[in-house]
Amino acid sequence: MATSKEPHDSFGGLKIGNKDTINISLFCELCKLLLLDPIQLLCCGTRLCRWCSKKGLLDSKPFICSFCHTKQEQKQAHADRGAERELNMIKIDCYSCSWNGLYNDYKEHLGQQHAYLQCSDCCEHFFSINLYEEHRQEICEYRSILCELPGCMGLIKWTNIGTHYLCDTHQKMLLEVIIQYIFKHKRLPNKSNCSATITSVVSDMKQELITVQENVNILLPEVERSLNNCTRLKSEHDQIKTTCDNLIQQKNTVGKMIKDDNEKVNKCIQEQNDMEKQIDDTKKLQLYTKTLSLDTDSTMTFSFIKHPHEINLPFSIYSSQFKTSIFGYNFMLRICSTIISGNENQEYLSIYITLLRGEFDEILLY
Template identity: 45%
Template sequence: EHADFECIDCHKRFYSINLYQEHREEICEYRCVPCGLPGCIELIKWFDMGAHFLSMKHQTILFKLTTDICTRKKHTSDTANPFNVDSNIQQELMAINENMDSIPSAVDNSLEDCKRLNSERDHIQTKNNDILPQGKEIGKELQSGNEKFKKCMDGHTETEKQIDDAKNSRWPTKPLVLDMNDTITFPIAKQPNDINTPFSIQTPEFCTSSWGYKLVVRVCSTYISGEERQEYLSVYVSLLRGNMDSILVFPFPYDIYVSLCDQSKQKKDIVSVIKTGDNVSAFNRPSSDRNNEVGIVKFCPLKFLKDPESNYLKDGVFFIGIFIDFLNMEPKLV
């Protein structure tokens, strides 16, 4: 079992007797020592001892002690006689002498405490000088942390730029690939008033990896006439001809999950899946630039975006996420 020591003043715990003794004798700011003046029973933090000696409370006790030494309770006049008075005076003088002898001892104790406190102060100053190089090292680490934070902010700025590009209908020209979670998310710029008019937006082409399949997504509004008379948000996916098709497996074997991202803290994304096994012809090796698109006509009611308090359309942007289920994880659908 390890040693376990607790400082009685600050309650800090130590697992080494050396660290505990060093803390008690030199470091603990809450360590208290007695004043040393008869009648003053207060425990003082060692670094406040000088201030305590000058305090009104300490000076009052010192004055009272001096007064008590020099003055004794008067005897009633009816019981006094010359012999008793002389005897009492001698006794009081003896008591005064005894008490006077105790004053130098108290003063010596106070002086010793002052010397010890000065020594501890010098030791702490030495410790501080030793800590300064460590402070410089910490400063270097903070500078390194600031550089990492700057890189993070640069990445955040790039994300904001992509959102601005989406709002201005400009897509980045750099080829896009899925992230480490096999996911890619597209910001779609649409003001609430624009949702009321038919629209169709195609995302940039993207690849499952640098050597993987190439796809594209189209998001549009669809009006179902007849008895239903309902508007829907529709999402379609097309498989494109890619540079690595000759070494890839076809038909494209992985299910594609489509999500409309909830931008609130509730994170109630709307998710649906495109089963590639149900649409084999659309996922064969492309013989032209692109195969026929396949998708989800009734992905979600369009009113989810028209609602002024919608959690899916914020600041004129909604997000469509694409997840390729390479590991057959079958995420839970909402």
């Protein structure tokens, strides 16, 4: 397995097992490992890991590039999308086991199997020095940091730094630093003048603190009033939100009821249409099934319904059954259009009479 010397312990990209098969342009120029979060210097195009660039190249003004020695007003770099695309296409062998695969899958594999670096404050694990150092120095909420005030020693939890700034020890040291700064710039000649100046400075600072306290006391009632107004407005907001939620729920309920009612109305309309159709069918059936008798003058009139668009179309119509008398013969007429074969322009009306069997056939003569 190929290895590479790490020139810096505070930053480093990805270790891999097949370094010799990967294009050298995909390795960081500082840590000499495979690029992790690649960036590119605008002055010369040098590719670096983002954290390596941040910690390995000073953000001095003016900035002098360590690679091309170009002098710039400040360091200029941008995320290297081209390097990211190239990295996503290469096949990598794990430096610690037999695994191999693509770049993003390799990072996931390292995070699951080879995250050997552990944060001592939050116990989170990391597979790269860069990720570990960035977490320790800038991300971990439980990390300890040094106060930047000269003479204020000791480590402070990052979450407690605000409280530390307000503590008596820090405030006294801050006052001493201010006094030393004043002495340094005024260049006082002797101790008597120094003592008088210290007394004067302390007196002035006390007076300023008293003035600040008075202003705070003046503003405090307004702040309390504003806090009360905020509490009241929040309560009103919660009530309005609750009312809106209830109205929305009622709207949804009413909408569902309307939808159900519409479905019921549509169902009733459909049932009514079906019933009307059944009534019409029944009336038509009665028309054809009702047995009629000849009038006293031995005549009978039948009603035939023929729509206008059917006038010129071939048709065949049956009459209702009719009898010659109450106990007479049972007949039915059929009226239809007839076209002589070979001459469609000659159309005739044909009438057929059919003798039917009836309930009095035994006493009638045929």
